[in-house]
Structures are given as C-alpha cells and as structure tokens.
Amino acid sequence: MPPKIETCPHCGAPLAITRFATIIVCNFCQATVRIDPAYVSASKYHQAWAEWNAAPDGVRCFLIEGSYWIEQQLLARGEISDVYLTRRGRWPTEFALLKIVRSRDDEPILEHEWNAVNQLRERAEARGVVLGSRVPAPVIKGVIENEAARKPVTVYRWAGGFTHTFEMVRRIHPQGIPPVSAVWVWRRIVEVLAVIRECNLVHGAILPNHLLIENGEHGVRLVGFSCADAANAPLRIVSTDFERFYPAAVLGRQKLTPAMDMMMAARCVSYLLGEHDGELPSGVPPEFAELLHRVGYDDAGSDTDPWALHRELGTLGKSLFGPPAFHPISMT
Numbered sequence: 001m002p003p004k005i006e007t008c009p010h011c012g013a014p015l016a017i018t019r020f021a022t023i024i025v026c027n028f029c030q031a032t033v034r035i036d037p038a039y040v041s042a043s044k045y046h047q048a049w050a051e052w053n054a055a056p057d058g059v060r061c062f063l064i065e066g067s068y069w070i071e072q073q074l075l076a077r078g079e080i081s082d083v084y085l086t087r088r089g090r091w092p093t094e095f096a097l098l099k100i101v102r103s104r105d106d107e108p109i110l111e112h113e114w115n116a117v118n119q120l121r122e123r124a125e126a127r128g129v130v131l132g133s134r135v136p137a138p139v140i141k142g143v144i145e146n147e148a149a150r151k152p153v154t155v156y157r158w159a160g161g162f163t164h165t166f167e168m169v170r171r172i173h174p175q176g177i178p179p180v181s182a183v184w185v186w187r188r189i190v191e192v193l194a195v196i197r198e199c200n201l202v203h204g205a206i207l208p209n210h211l212l213i214e215n216g217e218h219g220v221r222l223v224g225f226s227c228a229d230a231a232n233a234p235l236r237i238v239s240t241d242f243e244r245f246y247p248a249a250v251l252g253r254q255k256l257t258p259a260m261d262m263m264m265a266a267r268c269v270s271y272l273l274g275e276h277d278g279e280l281p282s283g284v285p286p287e288f289a290e291l292l293h294r295v296g297y298d299d300a301g302s303d304t305d306p307w308a309l310h311r312e313l314g315t316l317g318k319s320l321f322g323p324p325a326f327h328p329i330s331m332t
Contacts, residue, residue, distance in 0.1 A: 008033055053090050055146070061089060062098060063146035064153055069098055076209070079237055080106040080226070085158065095158035096139055100151050107152045109226050109236060114141050114154050116201070116228035123199035133159035134192050135222050162221040164331050166208035166272050172331055176274020179284050181327045183317040185213065186269045187310055188220035193261050194306035196228075202256040203228050204235060206264035207242045208271055216328045231258050245271075259303040266296030285320050 006015045013028040017035060024033050053068065055061040060071040068089030076083045081099045088094045101110045117136050124131050137157040143150045169177065177185075189211065196203055204227030212221040227236050235254045238246060245267045250260045270292050274281045280289050291312070295304050317324070 006035070055089060061146065062086065062100075062144050062153065064144060064155065065140050065142045067140075069096065069155065078209075078224070079239060080109055086155075095160075097136070097156045097158055099154045099156070100144065101153070102151075104151070110152055110154055111141075112236070113224075113226045113228070114138060116225045117156075120196065120199055120201055120225070120228070123201075124195055127195075127198065129195050129198075131192075131195065133162065133219070133221060134188075136225070159221060161214045161217060161219070162212040163215060164213055166211045166213070166268055169213055169329060169331065170208065170271060170274075173272075173329075174274070176281050176283075177272050177329050178327065179273065179288055180317070180321045181329050182269055182273050182288075183313055183321070184218050184324075184327065185220060185272065185329075186265070187313050187317075188218065189222070189265045189269070190262075190306050190310045190313070192220070192222050193265060194310070196261065197258060197306060200230060201228055202231055202233075202258060203261050204256045205237070205239065206261050206268060207239055207245055208268055209239075209242070211268055213329055215331065218326070218328070227256070229256055231256055262304045262306065262309070263296050263298070266292050270296060287316060288320065291316065 006017055007013065008015055008026040008029060008031055010031040010033075011026065011029040013026060015024055015026060015033060017024060022035055024035060025031070026033060053066070055063070055068045056070065061068045062071070063069075069086040070089050072085040072087055072095075074082060075085050075097070078099075080103070081101045084098045084100070086096050086098045088096070099110065101107055118138055120135060121131060121137070137159075139155040139157055141152075141154040144153055164172075189206075193203070193206075203222065203225065205224050206222070207224065210222060210224030212223065214220070229236075233256050235250060235256055238251065243251070245264050247257075247260055247263050250257060270280060273284055273292075280292070284292075295309065314324075
C-alpha cells in the first residue's frame with residue numbers, strides 16, 4: 001500500500017510532516033494546519049521513539065533513566081569517582097559531566113554531593129541569586145543500566161570554557177600567574193563563597209582540583225561538593241594530595257567551620273601565584289602577600305567576611321595595578 005501523503009487543506013500542496021508534529025505551517029501558502037494525532041499509530045510511535053533514543057554503534061554509551069549518554073572523554077579521576085564528558089545520544093543533544101563512583105561503598109558521598117548542590121541552588125534561587133555556571137547544575141542521577149556493575153552515577157550540565165583546574169594552570173605556569181590576574185581570580189572565588197555562606201553551608205574542599213578558570217575570560221567555577229554541609233558537620237573526606245591546603249584546626253577537629261573555605265581559597269590563590277615551601281615569588285607585591293597570609297594562614301580560628309574581603313581586594317588591586325582591566329590567564 002503506497003504511503004499516504006498529507007496535503008494542505010487550503011492550497012492542496014504536500015505537507016512536510018516532521019516526527020511527532022501536531023501543528024505544521026504549509027511551505028507554499030503559510031497556512032497553519034493541525035495534524036490529526038490519530039495519524040501516527042502506537043506501533044509507529046514506539047518504533048520512532050526507539051530509533052530516536054537508540055544507542056549508536058561503536059562507542060561507549062551510558063544508559064541512565066532511559067536516556068543514552070555517549071562518552072566523549074575521561075576528564076578526571078577524583079577521590080571517589082571518574083568524571084567523563086558525555087553527549088546525549090538523541091536530538092536535540094547536550095553535553096554533560098558524568099560522575100561514576102568507583103566503589104559502591106562511596107555511593108553515600110555521591111548522593112550527598114548531589115543533595116548539597118541542589119540545596120545550594122534552591123537556597124540561592126530563593127534569595128534571588130543566579131549562580132549560573134559558577135557551580136554545578138544537576139541534570140539526573142541514577143545507575144548505569146546497560147553495564148553489569150550498575151554503578152551509581154550523577155550527571156551535571158556541562159559549562160563550556162571551564163577546562164583548566166588551578167592544578168593544570170600551575171603546571172603550565174610553574175613560576176606563578178601574574179599578581180594582577182590573581183586579584184580577579186580571588187574576587188571571583190570570594191563571590192561564590194559569599195553566596196555559599198549566605199545559604200548557611202560550608203564547601204569544605206576548596207582545593208586546586210576543585211577550582212576551574214574560564215578560558216580567556218574572568219570566570220571561576222567551583223566544583224567538588226562532596227564535603228559540603230552545615231557548619232560543625234563532620235569533614236567527610238580529606239584529600240591527601242592537597243592536605244596542606246586544610247587549616248590545622250580543621251584537620252584536628254575533623255569538622256567543617258565557616259572560616260575554612262576562606263582560608264583554603266587564599267591558599268589556592270597563593271599556590272596559583274607560584275608559592276613554594278610557604279614562600280611567594282618576589283614579584284608578588286608585599287601588601288598582596290600580607291593579605292594572602294592574613295586570610296589563609298591564621299590557624300587561630302579568626303574568620304574573614306567574604307564581602308568585606310571582596311571590597312578590600314578591589315581597593316588593593318586598584319592601588320597596586322590601577323583601574324580594573326581585562327587580564328586573562330594564558331593557557332598556551
């Protein structure tokens with residue numbers, strides 16, 4: 001039986017009907033035509049759905065909550081999980097970060113991170129704060145349904161441009177980035193930490209592998225929310241590779257404190273400036289070095305107000321380097 005060709009009831013021209021369309025505009029007379037939904041049979045609908053959502057051949061795909069995500073590349077191996085860049089297998093597609101926990105014993109940590117990020121975004125939204133790409137944006141969580149291990153997984157929206165962690169930047173700039181660039185880096189971190197504090201949370205892991213710099217722009221992104229919780233909650237994980245970034249008082253008590261995020265952020269900026277064995281390069285202005293030390297290495301437990309520091313950094317940057325200007329960090 002030849003296929004039925006739908007025609008425009010106004011001019012009689014054939015209609016180019018797309019899959020699942022209920023309304024279409026005639027290409028010839030521009031009339032708006034409503035398509036009879038009964039025209040698509042249930043069997044054809046299910047066949048079309050299967051074709052639309054099918055796993056492509058020859059590539060590794062992760063089936064999560066009924067959708068396929070195609071592996072693009074392994075981006076990192078964190079403390080408990082592997083992080084992949086993936087692409088949704090159907091159209092319209094989208095890129096995402098996919099985190100697969102390596103051991104089922106660490107599943108509660110993956111779950112905790114998911115809840116912490118959602119809690120932060122909900123509280124920020126209630127305050128009218130748009131976090132955008134500065135922190136992860138959850139997409140879905142579940143298990144990988146098409147692999148035998150069925151490991152737990154979380155999927156976060158991909159933020160284009162954030163491809164280099166502080167750790168990577170330090171490898172490319174072993175002598176440190178210019179101090180004029182470090183000022184805006186620190187201010188961007190402080191802005192995120194101010195929101196986190198206003199939402200009554202502590203990040204608990206401000207480390208070089210959890211901070212990313214936007215390529216050619218003045219953006220900084222904070223990830224790694226596995227430890228995030230309210231103040232005085234237990235410190236769930238200590239990264240042994242970056243243990244020196246934790247305040248001694250926090251390591252001793254093993255509890256989150258409101259001050260630790262600000263202290264760890266200052267230590268990350270010192271690291272980015274080329275700090276070695278506790279000493280900053282001679283090119284760092286003494287006033288800037290003093291501020292970094294005051295905020296980052298006072299283990300007596302004193303705290304720093306984020307917005308007060310933000311203002312102080314603006315004033316100091318202007319006095320040392322002149323009016324604000326564009327100073328991107330070269331990664332080539």
